[in-house]
Amino acid sequence: MRRLILLAGAVLLAGAVAADDRPDPTELMPGGAASVRVARDARAFSQPSATLPFDRLLDFRVGDGVFRKLWVSSPSSTTSSDGLGPLYNARGCQSCHMRDGRGRPPEAGEAASSLLVRLSTPDGRPDPTYGVQLQTFGIQGHPAEGRVVADWSEEVVALAGGETARLRRPAWRIEGWAYGPPAPGVLLSPRVAPPMIGLGLLEAVAEADILAQADPEDRDGDGVSGRAARVRSAHLGTAALGRFGWKALAPTMEDQVADAFSADMGLATRLHPAGWGECTAAQAACRAAPDGAPAPGEPEVDPRLFDLTVFYARNLGVPLRATPTPQALRGRALFRDIGCTACHRPSFTTAQMPGRPEHSGQRIWPYSDLLLHDMGEGLADHRPEGDADGREWRTPPLWGLGHTRTVSGHTQLLHDGRARNALEAVLWHGGEAQAARDRVVGLSPADRAALLAFLDSL
Ligand code: HEC
Ligand code: HEC
Incomplete structure (x- = not known):
């Protein structure tokens, strides 16, 4: 498996991309060793993580x-x-x-x-x-x-x-x-x-690594703050970092x-x-x-x-990615350069989870910082929930995005499904994401197509 991925990486590097645009070969395994090889069909999100030991497949x-x-x-x-x-x-x-x-x-x-x-x-x-x-x-x-x-x-x-x-x-x-x-x-x-993929891995990201990215006062002045949600966990009986749900209500x-x-x-x-x-x-x-x-x-x-x-x-596995096309590679660079990665953080390495080796120590590529962001008036529901206010939403992971149509039979995105495709989803971004959204509006048609090809390659 590792040989195969390195090989795919070598093919990528042979393409005409600038040195700092060379993808990390592990990007093609968004769930780390837990990633799964899938056919591009309706079952793509329904496979057990590749790290599940054989004797736990029955539990799955x-x-x-x-x-x-x-x-x-x-x-x-x-x-x-x-x-x-x-x-x-x-x-x-x-x-x-x-x-x-x-x-x-x-x-x-x-x-x-x-x-x-x-x-x-x-x-x-x-x-x-x-x-x-x-x-x-x-x-x-x-x-x-x-x-x-x-x-x-x-x-x-x-x-x-x-x-x-x-x-x-x-x-x-x-x-x-x-x-x-x-x-x-x-x-x-x-x-x-x-979607249900990769959730155990997101749960295994160390709290410190998520907090390190938070910048609630926007001290670095990039217009993107990001706030960790502190919510009550009925399971732990204490306050904890919220990770799941559109407003990070569940820890x-x-x-x-x-x-x-x-x-x-x-x-x-x-x-x-x-x-x-x-x-x-x-x-x-x-x-x-x-x-x-x-x-x-x-x-x-x-x-x-x-x-x-x-x-x-x-333990639902994240699909392995196919080798991206040159167009998707161009989109990958744009995704970084126009500021999408300020919230859609490309990667984390999961912590060591006691009793959960299948989620531990994996380099994962969810494209989310798991933080709350003010997304502006257009997306606001004006209803505070947990630690989130009426304009804040948790950055959703983007892994598996390109499988949406085959798995779900539609491509409707965002918390209420109002966007009919990824471009519409981006055009709804406001608030902390306004600048990134405006840059997408200003891209040439070819660059915009490249950005969308990248999203579709995830
Ligand atoms: C009526 C539709 C509905 C049903 C039934 C439902 N869910 Fe959900 N599920 C949702 C919605 C909507 C959310 C997002 C909730 C939020 O934003 O707080 C969600 C969120 C989740 C998440 C968090 C995903 C993430 O990325 O943050 C998990 C895990 C989950 N559901 C598991 C389950 C399980 C297990 C069941 C059955 C016991 C279930 N759901 C039943 C609609 C549903
Ligand atoms: C300030 C943080 C932030 C920035 C910057 C940002 N996003 Fe988002 N993104 C979010 C949040 C939060 C949502 C969920 C909003 C909602 O559902 O109302 C989201 C949703 C999405 C979705 C839909 C995901 C889904 O599961 O429905 C896509 C696609 C997306 N963003 C792509 C991008 C791209 C491309 C860029 C760069 C142009 C970008 N985002 C910049 C925070 C951000």
């Missing part, structure tokens, strides 16, 4: 089974799969993280989707009736809380060289609040499901997965023991409905299966 498969499982309401004859709801967003993890890839906003008139909406009052508390998340489905006898609708408006952006791009701007609203009106001025934050995989079981599916785990999931005290019938606990006081999700779901979520 069982975790995959839980991830794909469709839960049912209680009481039911299939006791190991019941407890859904009463209110929920989807019946299984895969319903949103389709093929372990990314979700998308709903089409006009579509109810089910892989986008969910978080809620809060203007002063940052959960909505007294609806809680922190809008559940768009309910089991028999429990109406869905409401329906998510986007009204889209189009605008044209002129680019250098006579080109134009069209952006679609969503105005999000909820139709048919079923349990009475929400708090006056309720804040909505729509999110699509992010560990256990926190993220327990939140998903509870808020998205209404399933109790050790960390969130309420069988009614996210039903509030105002939703009394929901709280009184039968739950799926196998015995009183036991969580609906068997603790062993919970752990295997966490294991699965940590």
